[in-house]
Amino acid sequence: MPFNVPEVPEKRVVIVGAGFAGFTLVNKLRGSGYQVVLVDRNNYHQFQPLFYQVAMSGLEPSSICFPLRKNFRSDPRLFVRVAEVHSVDPLQKQIHSDIGILNYDILVIASGASTNYYGNRSFALHSIPLKSVSEALYLRNRILEDFERAVLVREESTQDLLMDVVIVGGGPTGVELAGSLAEMKRHIVPKDYPDLNAANMDVHLIQNTGRLLNGMSENSSRVALEYLKEMGVHVHLNAMVERIESDSVILNSGRVIPTRKVIWAAGVKAAPLPGLPEKAYNRDNRIIVDPYCRVAGTTDIFCIGDVSYFPSPKYPNGLPGLAPVAMQQARYLAKLLMRQMSNRKISPFNYLDKGQMATIGRSKAVLDFGRFHLSGFFAWMVWLFIHIYYLVGVRNRIVVFINWVWSYLFYDQALRLNIKPYSPEGHPNSSKKSND
Amino acid sequence: MPFNVPEVPEKRVVIVGAGFAGFTLVNKLRGSGYQVVLVDRNNYHQFQPLFYQVAMSGLEPSSICFPLRKNFRSDPRLFVRVAEVHSVDPLQKQIHSDIGILNYDILVIASGASTNYYGNRSFALHSIPLKSVSEALYLRNRILEDFERAVLVREESTQDLLMDVVIVGGGPTGVELAGSLAEMKRHIVPKDYPDLNAANMDVHLIQNTGRLLNGMSENSSRVALEYLKEMGVHVHLNAMVERIESDSVILNSGRVIPTRKVIWAAGVKAAPLPGLPEKAYNRDNRIIVDPYCRVAGTTDIFCIGDVSYFPSPKYPNGLPGLAPVAMQQARYLAKLLMRQMSNRKISPFNYLDKGQMATIGRSKAVLDFGRFHLSGFFAWMVWLFIHIYYLVGVRNRIVVFINWVWSYLFYDQALRLNIKPYSPEGHPNSSKKSND
Numbered sequence: 001m002p003f004n005v006p007e008v009p010e011k012r013v014v015i016v017g018a019g020f021a022g023f024t025l026v027n028k029l030r031g032s033g034y035q036v037v038l039v040d041r042n043n044y045h046q047f048q049p050l051f052y053q054v055a056m057s058g059l060e061p062s063s064i065c066f067p068l069r070k071n072f073r074s075d076p077r078l079f080v081r082v083a084e085v086h087s088v089d090p091l092q093k094q095i096h097s098d099i100g101i102l103n104y105d106i107l108v109i110a111s112g113a114s115t116n117y118y119g120n121r122s123f124a125l126h127s128i129p130l131k132s133v134s135e136a137l138y139l140r141n142r143i144l145e146d147f148e149r150a151v152l153v154r155e156e157s158t159q160d161l162l163m164d165v166v167i168v169g170g171g172p173t174g175v176e177l178a179g180s181l182a183e184m185k186r187h188i189v190p191k192d193y194p195d196l197n198a199a200n201m202d203v204h205l206i207q208n209t210g211r212l213l214n215g216m217s218e219n220s221s222r223v224a225l226e227y228l229k230e231m232g233v234h235v236h237l238n239a240m241v242e243r244i245e246s247d248s249v250i251l252n253s254g255r256v257i258p259t260r261k262v263i264w265a266a267g268v269k270a271a272p273l274p275g276l277p278e279k280a281y282n283r284d285n286r287i288i289v290d291p292y293c294r295v296a297g298t299t300d301i302f303c304i305g306d307v308s309y310f311p312s313p314k315y316p317n318g319l320p321g322l323a324p325v326a327m328q329q330a331r332y333l334a335k336l337l338m339r340q341m342s343n344r345k346i347s348p349f350n351y352l353d354k355g356q357m358a359t360i361g362r363s364k365a366v367l368d369f370g371r372f373h374l375s376g377f378f379a380w381m382v383w384l385f386i387h388i389y390y391l392v393g394v395r396n397r398i399v400v401f402i403n404w405v406w407s408y409l410f411y412d413q414a415l416r417l418n419i420k421p422y423s424p425e426g427h428p429n430s431s432k433k434s435n436d
Numbered sequence: 437m438p439f440n441v442p443e444v445p446e447k448r449v450v451i452v453g454a455g456f457a458g459f460t461l462v463n464k465l466r467g468s469g470y471q472v473v474l475v476d477r478n479n480y481h482q483f484q485p486l487f488y489q490v491a492m493s494g495l496e497p498s499s500i501c502f503p504l505r506k507n508f509r510s511d512p513r514l515f516v517r518v519a520e521v522h523s524v525d526p527l528q529k530q531i532h533s534d535i536g537i538l539n540y541d542i543l544v545i546a547s548g549a550s551t552n553y554y555g556n557r558s559f560a561l562h563s564i565p566l567k568s569v570s571e572a573l574y575l576r577n578r579i580l581e582d583f584e585r586a587v588l589v590r591e592e593s594t595q596d597l598l599m600d601v602v603i604v605g606g607g608p609t610g611v612e613l614a615g616s617l618a619e620m621k622r623h624i625v626p627k628d629y630p631d632l633n634a635a636n637m638d639v640h641l642i643q644n645t646g647r648l649l650n651g652m653s654e655n656s657s658r659v660a661l662e663y664l665k666e667m668g669v670h671v672h673l674n675a676m677v678e679r680i681e682s683d684s685v686i687l688n689s690g691r692v693i694p695t696r697k698v699i700w701a702a703g704v705k706a707a708p709l710p711g712l713p714e715k716a717y718n719r720d721n722r723i724i725v726d727p728y729c730r731v732a733g734t735t736d737i738f739c740i741g742d743v744s745y746f747p748s749p750k751y752p753n754g755l756p757g758l759a760p761v762a763m764q765q766a767r768y769l770a771k772l773l774m775r776q777m778s779n780r781k782i783s784p785f786n787y788l789d790k791g792q793m794a795t796i797g798r799s800k801a802v803l804d805f806g807r808f809h810l811s812g813f814f815a816w817m818v819w820l821f822i823h824i825y826y827l828v829g830v831r832n833r834i835v836v837f838i839n840w841v842w843s844y845l846f847y848d849q850a851l852r853l854n855i856k857p858y859s860p861e862g863h864p865n866s867s868k869k870s871n872d
Binding site: 076 | 439440442478479480496497498501503505506509512515517518535565568569570571573574577580587588589590627628629630631831834835838842852854855856858
């Protein structure tokens, strides 16, 4: 069964994935003269850097998501299809998906990355990932449910199991989560759960190297560590997780940390489309591209964002999996495709490193810009400003801004709601009888 | 297993249900000297009058929900427990729930109402209820999914099945839903789904009596009907639904309306606690109360809100199931309990009818206040103002206000996102692999 997309004389660009790469590309191809079909499994673009704030009840999912169709109104040649893409057939120039087959003239793979459990089944089974807004919602509901459960039990050890959190991975997501949980322990738990002893809530952060925020400067790593220790987070450096069980984490040192809540922020792996020639994938399963973001050995398939492997003299292991890389590649590729239409040439893609940052908590952030390092309140303001700037949608920016001002003034996350959609098949949450 | 609630010398008031009745009562009992335990299956209060706007992607669930614990910080004698209450044992003075047994000195049943399918299994099986924010979310996601499905099919008849909506019940909820769907058809569908023919989307409203909004004046009924017809809604008066199948609604006239989406807004039934003496329940299963909101034949059990049966000369069939009734009863009961503590008397409860209203669409509402009727833009402004006023939480009021101004200016519902929480048991939505 073919996709229901009009057949037109214009060339068709098919983009798989509506993350930073795919979403930016589509917007840049508006009015380009190509027919563009964007395929994603969701009907929205998600703003990954703020997932952790959804999980911490600080932001609504809708504030960091943007409906794809809303952005596509201005050009009748842009199409959205909500589908799961299974594979590509480069010979037939087709993609295969759960809603059928679609022909392309030009294919752009921007399918991103997914959680990496390094093949350990116990990690996947007993930890909570945070690579989508759906997972962030699940984590939010779990945290709230576990507090409610803790209120019901009398044994302190069981309460501890329910309140304690172990975060695996000391990158930006892990650091940001640890900081927010420490603030929740300090400002929210004592007020919301007077029956619980907030001091019993322990937050552990496990990092397998000697410093946090590996991608950033030594200086930022050190400051982030100080911040977290100050906030009462137990940071375990040079520690590896050996095994996760239903009520504990076992480190390679033999240490056992009892907990029922483990958050997995320890790494991602590429989520490529199968079907390309074997030599197109590198050892990490990322798709190898040439300096023009073109898949090695093809003429009509491009690959951008986290799933692409783009080595350069400065980055022999490939460009890092960061939003700025994805967005710069997307803008470059839009230009390339537009020039290709009029047979003009373009120079190779060049990544411009604009620096990195991470936030740890209220008035606490670290920022690297070349040799320049910044931390504290000003870095935090820069972090807030840049994240609002890159959010998609004016309404989202306003709502996030209000939420942040609110939290800042009142030390409060407004959204501590355990809401799940009703499911007609008799889900535990289905409210056949209503207490309201 | 007993609830984990501290045993104190103060008398314990247990309130079942955190709807308008229970939530108002708890707030009024703050600082009263009673130990108060509020039990609900959710950790939030939900603002029922705006469920339909969540279903229409106009508001976020969090904007019309309020975390219970947030309201309970000011009095250390107030407790929240998230639990499903099964029954009451008036002899032992206990309630039984999924988290154990709880003793009470005074019990307040405010367990509300649930969807009434009048015993017809086909109604329950093939229609979507709208009595909780979870169900509103489900409806929102279904509407968005069905549009995406319609985009994929080529046969107009199948597209129609997916786009058409039948609403059963011409009360305020049914009328408000029909109006919003008509506006979605006009302002959203043509822009978001250029591949679909918006004119093919039919909205049907089925009412079993001769007029809409039975609880309101003849004048308001007539105006509402005119508004809906003007907006292109197919209103079927004096029509009964005989049967609902997976792809059609069959009326008692024999008429068959093909559709895959039926919204059930045709009535509610009380959701009482079992365990009271048989004579405490009336024919409709509502709990009979005396003029002091006390359950007939008991001294220490009260019942307020939709689940209570409070007949009066003006309302021989009991007070209507409206938010103002529930809130007035709650305020009255708080006063009664406080006077009871100091052995002072109180006169019987008296319901003060402040009028009724319903909104049909942009600048279109009807309002009854005694003999005074209002419709159009001004009535609509009053409706908006009153709903914002009664929303719980300053932040919620600000966010709802911004959303409404936004929709008004841009003819746009901002939240067309089909987001579901990830479920670790391999739910279809679980994003083991991520397209972003």
